[in-house]
Amino acid sequence: MRAGLLIGFVAAATATILLAAGAVVILDSRQQAAGVDLLSCDAGIGPSRPGQQSRGVADARALDQEQRRIVSLIIGIGEDRELSPRAWQIAIQAGMTESRLRNLNYGDRDSLGIFQMRPSMGWGTPEQVTDPPYQVNKFYDVLESVPDWQGIRPGDAAQAVERSAFPERYHRWEAMAVHLVETMGEVADPTGCGTSPAGTVVPPNPAAAEAIDFALGEQGKPYVWGATGPGSYDCSGLLLRAYEAAGVVIPRVSRDQYHSGAMLPVEQAQPGDLVFWAHDSANPETIHHVAMYLGDGRIVEAQQAGVPVHTRPISWDEPGLVPQAVRPGV
Template identity: 55%
Template structure:
């Protein structure tokens, strides 16, 4: 069984960055060797802030640590990827604080607050640790595309909670527990991977040819762009397909890498209140604390200093090709067309620099089993309480 190492490595969170001077220092380096592309899974690890995962794990009691260890061990025995254990830990922490409870909302019981009346099993089963974990994994594996989802979103698809955003709260902690040495780095296998040399170079070469092109909301070229239209087409020119809009580019555009490790061609994002679920702008990182982007209506594609108006996210996205990159001696692949023509997906909301922070509704964090029924999910098995 993999040993859970809690409070081993001190993690430097984005909160330690102060001003653009600190950003310049942190972003100056771009070393590191090329890693095998086959080892990279862009969908593992932490999507938002890294700081706090180790601290949260250190607050877990003995029972909670035993249950987390059981989740990891059973996942490994079933041959599941680490992401499955991360999802289960986030769900268990949210529903029961990773405890095998004998109470809950209505007849909700156990780690995941499964309800016997809703088909999760008998009372004896849903209070048996091993049964509960296997049952959670069984249902998770029936969720289409679960490995490509943000972990908390996948947890919600299993639990069917009336408060879907609450599972994200324990993302860093779960990744910390699942990682081999209690550290958040290295979990995805992408962190030390170079930006692809010829791939990033071709993306930036394309972007530079578009300097001076007018910003037009919803445009994806060839002569006008919005922010995500430019980034999508730049990487398309390198033969790498990424989603159309900035939120999807952050969620599914590639490997999440700390801002401090950004390299040329990486995608830099801004979100209201630094919330990774409220991304509204994206740019291409150039190096030397500079970005290339399509700013807002009335302006044109430009190169500017990286700025932080209180919305710069602490992670960049490194687009990852589906196939290994071509070598310098091989003819590059022909540029691909965007997967979604302009107008088929909601375009970006124009955002200038700096922007006013728009408050977002707070997530409803409920205690174990405090969910209310959601009739829209009535045909989904199983359902209720923590797990409906």
């Protein structure tokens, strides 16, 4: 850790356009409407890559009693402070990266403790930064001052606190931290996006049937990058027109369509929901493909050049599959 200063993150609010009661309503993607949480699952654990669960379980099993005591302390203090499970995950990833979740009495230069805090950089006295409760509370104090810490990838939030010369290291422990928060923290809805804060299940999509009918009716038409019909489509162009036919306006580009409705765990997708693929499935900014879920483990998509609009099976462990599905119009 180099300093106690923070790196600022600027999160641009994404506007989602929905058609409701005959009028176009613009909803900010960080607002709530009709009791449904339209956040990017910000209050929950995440993001994590599908298919990495076994790795996270294996990493967690390798922890000894000392490491697990520190995880319990991180979770317990986070609960006492009424911080979201996402904060616990960030702290676990930071602690595992900096010290392997051990209260070290040594480190680079004068770095000490679980998070390798440096007394010379204003983190506290040597006695304080080797006192576990002090360290965890201090980490959370600084985390809460990071702009949009709940809206960025957990490893990036950890880096904003730690100021490491090797920022990518924090992502290595993402799957393990998710597993620990879910199990040791007893979090029933680990993604935080399957239900609203009041416990209401994300409601069905009333436009789904019409959107599905349109998309299925376009099967066989060619893929052309940038095309939005009627003779050809790319992936997001097909879904733009499908939902337009159902009376719901969604953005043109797949990366923006990710912010076009309520989110839920991808494994809980229902007919009409949008599912996404990214170069880094834990980073929605790298989304490059979108399809519509049909139910029964199948999707309809405009996949790539040379492949016409078609349906195919989907596996929740496909490489690049983003952990959240989106329900437009909700």
